[in-house]
Amino acid sequence: MSKKILAISLLAIVSFFVSCSDKQPEAKAASQVVLPQSQPIVPVLPFTAPAKSVITVEKALIYAKASNGLVELGAKWSERIDNSKDYEKIQVLNAYNVARDQLCARAGLQGGIAEYDWITNVALKNPENKLAFEKAGFKVK
Template sequence: MSKRVLGKKILGITFLAVASFFVSANLVACGEENEAVPEMQSQSQAPRSVPIVDVGVFNAPASSVITAEKAKLYAKASATLVELGFRWSERIDKAPNDEKVQILNAYNVARDQACARVGLNGIAEYNWITSVAIPDPKNKAVFESVGVKTAN
C-alpha cells in the first residue's frame, strides 16, 4: 500500500473521529434539554475544549516547492490527524447509519481545526501538501529532514 493511500485512509479515519466527538457532544446537550434543563444551563455544561480557530481560504501557491517550516507543520498535522482518526473511528463504527453523515460532517470540521491549530491553512492546505508538494522530487530532502518519508 502506498504512503499516499495510507495517508488518505488515515485522514479519513481522523475525520470520522473528530466528527463523532461533535455529534456526541450535541446528543448529550439535546438529551439534557429533553429533561427540562434550561438551554443556557445545558450550553454551559457542554464540554468546551478550545475556541474555534478561523480557517481562511487556501490558495495553492504557484510553486510546489515547500519550506522546512511548512514540512514541520505538515508532519505535526499528520500526527494530530492520526490521533483524531483513532479517537473517532470507534464512535463512527458504533453510530446508527442515520447519524453517520452528521458525525462525518463534524469530523471534517475537526480535521480542519486540527490543521489550523498546528499552523496550516486548514485541511485544504494539508491535502495540497499531500497531493502536490510531497510527490515533487524537489521537496524530498526537506520532508525527509523532518521525518516524513516520500515515495520519490
C-alpha cells in the first residue's frame, strides 16, 4: 500500500512540474490545481507486545494524543467510507487503515495502530497503569 501512495505522490509531483513548465501563462492560471501538501511516510515498526504491560506516563500521554487524533480521523473518514461505492469500499478502508497507522506513528507510537490497540486492550486494563493514564487525562475505573 505504501508503494501505491509513493507512486501517486510521485505522479502528482511530476504533473506539477510539467504544468509549471507550460509556455501558456493564461491557460496555466485557469487550469492549475493546488494540491494539498503531503507529509512524508513515517516508518511503522512491527509491534511486539512487551513482557510486562506497565507503561510510563509519557507513553500514556502519547496514547492520549493518538486517541484524540484517531477520533478526529474517524469523523473525517466515516462520510467518505459511507459514500463510497461498493467496489471502492475496500480501497477506502485500506487507505483509512494506513492513515490510522501513520497517525499513531506520528504521535509517537512506533508500532502504529497495533501498539495503540495493545495499549487499549492490555495496558489500559492493568491496575498498575491507573496513575499514568490519570496523569494523561483519562478516568480509569
